Amino acid sequence: MNIAHKPTFVLNQRHLLGIEGLSRDEILGLLDLAEQFVELNRQIDKKQTSLRGRTLINLFFEVSTRTQASFELAGKRLGADVMNMSVASSSMRKGETLIDTAVTLNAMHPDLIVVRHHASGAVELLARKVDCSVINAGDGSHEHPTQALLDALTIRRNKGRIERLIVTICGDILHSRVARSNIILLNALGARVRVVAPSTLLPPGIERFGVEATRDMREGLRDADIVMMLRLQRERMNGSFVPSTQEYFHYFGLDQKKLAYAKPDALVMHPGPMNRGVEIDTAVADGAQSLIREQVEMGVAVRMAVLEALSRNLPNA
Amino acid sequence: MMVAERRPILLANARILDPSRDLEIDGDLLLADGIVREAKRGIGAAGVPENTEVIDCRGKVVAPGLIDMRAFVGEPGAEYRETIASASQAAAAGGVTTIVCQPDTSPAIDDPAIVDFILRRARDTAIVHVQPMAALTKGLRGEEMAEIGLLKAAGAIAFTDGAKSVTNAQVMRRALTYGRDFDALIVHHTEDPDLIGEGVMNEGEFAARLGLSGVPTAAETIMLERDIRLVALSESRYHAASLTCAEALEVLKHAKEQGLKVSASASINHLTLNEIDIGPYRTFLKVSPPLRTEDDRKALVAALADGLIDVVMSDHNPQDVEGKRLPFAEASAGAIGLETMLTAALRLVHAGDVSLMVLLKAMSSRPAELLGLPGGTLRPGSPADVIVLDLEAPWVLDPAELKSKCKNTPFDEARLQGRVVRTIVAGRSVYEYV
Secondary structure, three states, X not given: OOHHHOOOXXXXXXXXXXXXXXXXXXXXXXXXXXXXXXXXXXXXXXOOOOOOOOEEEEEEOOOOOHHHHHHHHHHHHOOOEEEEEEHHHOHHHHOOOHHHHHHHHHOOOOOEEEEEEOOOOHHHHHHOOOOOEEEEEEEOOOEOHHHHHHHHHHHHHHHOOOOXXXXXXXXXXXXXXXXXXXXXXXXXXXXXXXXXXOHHHOOOOHHHHOOEEEOOHHHHHOOOOEEEEOOOOHHHOOOOOOOOHHHHHHHHOEOHHHHOOOOOOOEEEOOOOOOEOOOEOHHHHOOOOEOHHHHHHHHHHHHHHHHHHHHOOOOOO | OOOOOOOOEEEEEEEEEEOOOOEEEEEEEEEEOOEEEEEEOOOOHHHOOOOOEEEEOOOOEEEEOEEEEEEOOOOOOOOOOOOHHHHHHHHHHXXXXXXXXXXXXXXXXXXXXXXXXXXXXXXXXXXXXXXXXXXXXXXXXXXXXXXXHXXXXXXXXXXXXXXXXXXXXXXXXXXXXXXXXXXXXXXXXXXXXXXXXXXXXXXXXXXXXXXXXXXXXXXXXXXXXXXXXXHHHHOOEEEEOOOOOHHHHHHHHHHHHOOOOEEEXXXXXXXXXXXXXXXOOOHXXXXXXXXXXXXXXXXXXXXXXXXXXXXXXXXXXXXXXXXXXXXXXXXXXXXXXXXXXXXXXXXXXXXXXXXXXXXXXXXXXXXXXXXXXXXXXXXXXOEOOEEEEEEXXXXXXXXXXXXXXXXXXXXXXXXXXXXXXXXXXXXXXXXXXX
């Protein structure tokens, strides 16, 4: 099986900065491509050559386990040379600006840079200063496009479609790049998106995102096909945005009782890492309706698809 | 606790006022099984169940029991000042059938278990209804919002930091926003503590002559202005706990005209007393916010008369002798009021400033509406929480006769006209003046 020699699909852009700006066909093209990598990743020999000779830099200004590992594996399986740089070892610690870091790395002629940054818009800023392709691995509360793609792939493989599904996203919508990317993608593919959160965790104007917003789990989960839980950061739990973890779990934590409001065959997702007992109960996280582990598997395939598609646009490709 | 047999009661030949319906009739009111049965002319002794206690109320007014929206009770933590039991005795004597107690106890009412404690203590020891407000922020520290959802589910009827203001606007905004999801009423003491500074009475000429530091009315107005703007952002239900000055009333009026869900209380002290009453450093008149000028008081009374001020409350705050027998600046603030609220307010009625109906509305039906309580009305089927008033009886207040554990009343030895002669809670007489 050699996928790299069937370059039927090309992304019409140099970078992947967000789901915003991707056409429906581009999203579907990436999902179809990823589908093929899922099969590949289940084989013993996963090595491809389409990125041979290419250099991929993983530039993470925020700690990450699964996204960073996932991009690293994706790059290596496609044959690229992968370098990981995390904030702890970078010159940013010594006061270097983001742009100086970008210019410095650019001088080393990488082909692809994967960036995660705590500030919304930072990845776009960096992309303007380099000659290679840039992939957003999460910028602040803005976008996390590969997460939305892997979520869509997971949903499509389990439900057979995305169109007309009711997808309910619950939790800290205000700070969530996962929610923003998912809302855009799911809307583009024709799903009905709902968000559920206390008002303190809903961004003003959320209704204009093309979602139904509610503060009540029973209402939000009614007839839902997919329940997507979001992580609540620790610093937001104790009185700043919600009073306490107990109260949050009581009203917004997904347990079996609340899950019963959704369709009987509803499936549960979480981008990880989970706070068990805060936004999700262990019985649900590990239960028969959970897709959480499958999401991680899809993550590698989706990132391979993104790297592959972008590399087809690179000079000398 | 032994429960006395509850006979039906007929309050006969009374002037019946039901402020929830702006209804005034001369007639009889029948109470049975803890609820109001009917109010009309000529039920008479013939038309009532056997065993009914008939009370002749000729010349008297019958009205819904009062709901006091702001009373500080010392339980738990300061039982030497007031217990739920002693506060309820005082309330019954003042015609208050529902006390809304404040969360600044020790520990503060910021945990569902403490709400539960208050409700159980009230059930076991109080002779009137007691409804707790819970803390808006944990420990009343103004830093982190309290568990508004779980506290409300436990029985808290509103949220407030008592006599403290939440100075951090972000904390206030989020608490208002979060509270809106639970349709919580957020009650806020509007006084900027930095502007209060060392102030102990109203800022102005009189404070200057006494050599006391003043509290500007701006301390109140600025905080209220800020709150109103946050309410506009959050669309929540907001109640200013105690307004005292004309400028604040302008702010309130503007907010109501905008259609915001804003309401406000005035304390009986600020409606009937002014800064001059402090006279020779009388610490029983040291309250927070401080007594204002006569112009402010008049503005407050006018606002009550035209409905801008929604609620009149006692601001009952028992302070022991040790806390009051000090130089004015060092003395504790607060005045008791459960027993004297209505009788003091009748001064406004006798002076022709406010009608009795409007006054009763501000003390019963309006707080019931805001707090979602079933009382404050004489509609058939509502709780038999009823008072009988003698509007004319002249008397002199003797602190020794007060039921409250503390005697810090600003109406010490005041000449008063009109009093509560009977208080009925859930169809049982809990107070009778003989």
